[in-house]
Amino acid sequence: MQSPLWPQMRDVLLIGGGHAHALVLRKWGMAPQAGSRITVINPGPVAPYTGMLPGHIAGHYSRDSMMIDLIRLARFAGARVVMGRAVGIDRGTKQAILADGRRLRYDVASIDIGIASTLPDLPGFEDHALAAKPLGGYAEGWEAFLAHAPEAPRLVIIGAGVGGAELAMASAHRLAQTGRKAEITLLERQDEALPNVGEGARRALLAALARHGVVVKTGAMPVAVAKGSVTLADGQVLPSDFTLSVAGAQPQPWLADTGLALHKGFVTISPTLQSSDPSIFAVGDCAHMGFAPRPKAGVFAVRQAPILYHNLRASLSGVPLRRYHPQRDYLKLISMGEQRAVADKLGLRLEGAWLWRWKDRIDRKFMAKFEDYPAMKRPALPKGAVAGLAEVVGEKPLCGGCGAKVGGDTLRGALARLPAPRRADVLSGPGDDAGILSVGKGMQVLTTDHLRAFSNDAALMARIAAIHALGDIWAMGATPQSALSQITLPRLGPTLQADMLAEILAASAEVFTAAGADVLGGHSTIGAELSIGFSLTGLATQPILKTTARAGDAIILTKPIGTGTILAAEMAMTNAKGMLLGEAVAACYASMQRPLGVASRRLAPHATAMTDVTGFGLAAHLLEMLEGAGLSADVQLDQIPFLEGAETLAALGVASSGAPANRAACLGRIAAPVSARTDLLFDPQTAGGLLATVPTDRAEEVLAALQDAGEPAAIIGHVASGPVMLRVTG
Incomplete structure (x- = not known):
């Protein structure tokens, strides 16, 4: 930030x-x-x-x-x-x-x-071929092809420059390693392949292409691509199981x-x-x-x-x-499929495994720049600081989102001092997801929530904060009605301040409008950092409480868990070998931006109790449901959906700053194996899923309805008779 x-x-x-x-x-x-x-x-x-x-x-x-x-x-x-x-x-x-x-x-x-190396004017290309650039789609398409490639695959590569030659030899080598003998044809519309390399390198590359069995066709102009073939201008039809363009730069x-x-x-x-x-x-x-x-x-x-x-x-x-x-000139190190390379500079011919090792060192050195970053130094405690300050500050940065929530025990202690509701039209006070008011012949639910920013993208934060706040309305089976914003902006110049405020209001209004709620206004101020919150109302005939589960009910969770761990890893710039943290963060963002309205409408007619999984984590939220009803539950770890990368990060010891308090709040009321998956039960969730109990005889039907609507829901366990205890297996 x-x-x-x-x-x-x-x-x-x-x-x-x-x-x-x-x-x-x-x-x-x-x-x-x-x-x-x-x-x-x-x-x-x-x-x-x-x-x-x-x-x-x-x-x-x-x-x-x-x-x-x-x-x-x-x-x-x-x-x-x-x-x-x-x-x-x-x-x-x-x-x-x-x-x-x-x-x-x-x-x-x-x-x-x-x-781009796409060929938009070549009939059939968009439907039946891939372009080498952009690289991401090509790499994914190649892996998909390898998984189902025939025993003798036929490939046509359009463009016999350096890139086409490299990829032809790389493809031949990879297919040979899988026991497949490929027929690869490399097409060049000019009269000579490899037109932009020196004579020595050209001879070496043409010899290497021949060793790999790659057929080079010059003066070859593709005029159409179909499923399984490429047609040339001279009428020749080349069979092709995989067609790739490396032709030129678009x-x-x-x-x-x-x-x-x-x-x-x-x-x-x-x-x-x-x-x-x-x-x-x-x-x-x-x-x-x-x-x-x-x-x-x-x-x-x-x-x-x-x-x-x-x-x-x-x-x-x-x-x-x-x-x-x-x-004016630069050294080109061109790979030759196997771990060999040829050097092109000044027309010389140099090739061998030592050149590939040189290229490998250059490439790895470049990528090493993006593997480990200097750790940000935390300011030292001032001399004479009070005892216990270091423990409160901790070694990890304070998480954003629900990872920054006050611990459950602290919150319960504070709420216990509040007076009970006195008005007849106030039907419930602290303790459920939202307050309930009597309005005419119906009921209105009222809630408020806000998030400390974990991303510099204010529009992203606004969407997530809006969906997160709406979770309390949806958890009670209510229809969103109205929203008021509470926004704390960081110190900015006037232009950036106006820009950020406009982005937040536009992004959140889009969420609320889609949910059926009217945005009524709100309040803004300037502070040390970005914080976005909303006060909401919703309407319900009979709100669903979170403390009314029944013994025998099935427990349904509508979203995977792990947001707190992934966001903590992103804040710490964790380098988790074997995974791309950015992709896990992107999947986490996508999950948090998924509204719960559809899931709520599918669950509300059948749920005996319901809540949304947020800052206290799955275990504590489920225990809240059980405690209110005096029941216990059996949950299977292998049935709980986890966000991509969350388990890997938890196994590395990554955890949100809010996780220890969540774990402490569950002590004596949970029996679970020691594992990374168990650790994620205490992970604070931001814009998490709905947690509902439904009669067992309707559970599969409700789950099917959720999944048919595209919800990543799962039955994770069952409610049993008391005393209050959460038993976790698997």
């Missing part, structure tokens, strides 16, 4: 998660610019490193080893990550336009969105509508990396260096990064910009 010492005044917007932008973010984390807010837009939470793609296709690298985790990187940089696809720039208002209609402002922006089409000066669709830039609009920079393959034209190659993006880092900051601070001087 931002430092409260320096209010953010100006916006730096990075459009795309390319190599140059990743390096800029890393440098930004080492030396943030006071007063700026930096945002990166990318379609997903991770970005592939192109240098390792052939090795991944060949089976030398796992998928996670070639992915830059933008979520972890952005946390280190103090940046806001917006997962979306840019489709335009409104230069008049200085806003980037996303595919979902969202607009993000900038004072200075940079474009690093790479290129610019992102939306660049044509920006009004920027372009060269064949690519943004023309000056030596300072600025486009024809001085407030917009461009780097990497999407840029054309008009002052010194060069082929598309990742080496230029990497070496542009330090200049871009300086010039973005200089544009906002008023210091002189620097010029980029690209090298």
Whole structure:
């Protein structure tokens, strides 16, 4: 989160998660610019490193080893990550336009969105072929193909440049390792394959292609792609189980509508990396260096990064910009399928396993920049501090969301001192998910909730906070009626303040409107950090309480658990080997943004008791239900749904700062095995699922209705007679 010492005044917007932008973010984390807010837009939470793609296709690298985790990187940089696809720039208002209609402002922006190798004008390509770029879709499509590839697969690769040759040999090697002998045809429309490499490297690569059994066809023009075949201009039909394009570099089409000066669709830039609009920079393959034209190659993006880092900051601070001087030639290390490579520079022919090891070291060194980040130093306790202060402060940062809630025992102690309701129309006080008021012939439920921000994306936080607050209304089987906002903004410059407030109100209003509630207004203030909350009302004929379960009932949970652990890992920038934390965080965000309205409507006609799983964790919320009814329950761990990555992180010892209090509140009332899954029973949930008890004879029917509606629900156990005890097995 931002430092409260320096209010953010100006916006730096990075459009795309390319190599140059990743390096800029890393440098930004080492030396943030006071007063700026930096945002990166990318379609997903991770970005592939192109240098390792052939090795991944060949089976030398796992998928996670070639992915830059933008979520972890952005946390280190103090940046806001917006997962979306840019489709335009409104230069008049200085806003980037996303595919979902969202607009993000900038004072200075940079474009690093790479290129595409798709062939949109080739009939059938979109339906029956893959493009090597963007890399993410190709890597996933290749793995899916390998899982079901025939014994003698036939592949057609369009484009016999360096990339096509590398991927043809990588494919042949990988298929051979699985015991398959592939027929691979590499197509080149020109009269000569590998036109942009030196003669020595060309001879070495053509020999290697022949060793792998790859047939190179020059002067071959594909005119149609169908399921299982590629048709050439001369009428020849090539059988194909997997068709791939590595042909040329296609610019992102939306660049044509920006009004920027372009060269064949690519943004023309000056030596300072600025486009024809001085407030917009461009780097990497999407840029054309008009002052010194060069082929598309990742080496230029990497070496542009330090200049871009300086010039973005200089544009906002008023210091002189620097010029980029690209090298005339550079060493190309081209992999040859197996762990061998050929070097291309000055027309020489050098090849062998030692070159692949050299390339491997270069690639791993680059990716190591994004594996471990310097730990942020916590301020030392002042001399003479009171005893016990260190224990209260703790070693971990305070979690956001429901991980920042007051412990259950503390809350119960405070609520016990409140007077009982005195008005006849107040039907319930503290203790359930919402207060219940008598209104005419019906009933109104009333609740309030707020979240301490765990993300720099205020719109994301607003959506999650709104869904989280609505959980209490839905848990009582009520229909949302109205909402009032309570927003604490961090210190910001006037423009950013107005922008953040507008984003929060728009995003939350979208959630409430979809749920059927009217937004009535609210209150805002300025504080040390972002906090978003809402007071809500709902209407119900007969609200469902959380303390009315019956012995024999089945217990249904409508969402997976693990949000607190995943958010704690993201705050700590945990490097969990073998998994991409960013993808787990993205899945966590998606789960939290899933409203409970559909699940509530499916459960309400049958539920004997219901609550939403939030800050006290699954175990404590279930014990609340049991305690009110004087019952016990049996729960199967292997039936509980967990968010992707949560169990792995829990096994590493990652836990929310709120988990110890939740565990303490369950002592003496729970019997469970010692395991990472058990630890997650105490994990505080933000915008968690509904926890309902339903008659056993209706449970499967209700579960089927939930699952048919797309809800990830599960029957996790059954209620039994008392005394109050939660028994966990599995």
